[in-house]
Amino acid sequence: MHGRLREALTEAPRAVEALRMMLEAPIGDPTETRRGCLLANSTCELGNADPDVLAHARSSYETSTALIADCVVRAVREGDLPSGTDPVALARALLAAQQGLVFMGRTGMDTVALTATARSLAAQLLPGRGD
Known part of the structure; x- marks a missing residue:
């Protein structure tokens, strides 16, 4: 799990795009969205x-x-997030948002609504340059 996450976050040309993709990742595979995360389920x-x-x-x-x-x-560092950003606090917020999307997918929410929700979260948590 962590190997795939590390790869996804480091291989994207821009870090902010990797973070946005992380939010939408569970939506791309409807079977994953419906089953949820084994770690979250076990916890x-x-x-x-x-x-x-x-x-x-x-x-x-x-x-x-x-x-x-x-x-x-x-x-x-790339200038896509404000210099005063707390990396750990934002990371926890993004992880909580992503896990929330997984949970919502388990309720049967359709992928169009999940995608819109993920994009809304990204817009709020990862504003574009100059926002």
């Missing part, structure tokens, strides 16, 4: 009852956050 089902599941989930989400934060730093 919801077992996190309160199994400390090992909770510890693994926390570690995994922190790794994802660090990868996304690195991409945010790159977007700031």
Whole structure:
């Protein structure tokens, strides 16, 4: 999971575009959107009852956050995000937004609505240059 995320975030020509694509990634594969994320599902089902599941989930989400934060730093360096951006706070917001889209997809929301929601989130969390 982290290898694919790292690759997606580092190979895009511009970091801000990689972050936008990350938000829409679960929408591209309707079967993934409908099933949800194994980590999120396991955490919801077992996190309160199994400390090992909770510890693994926390570690995994922190790794994802660090990868996304690195991409945010790159977007700031490229001039696509304001210099005062807190990389970790924005990374957590983006991860929460993406996981929310996965959850909404599990409810049966159609891909047109999910895509519109992802783009709205991107517009709010990742404003274009000069915004």
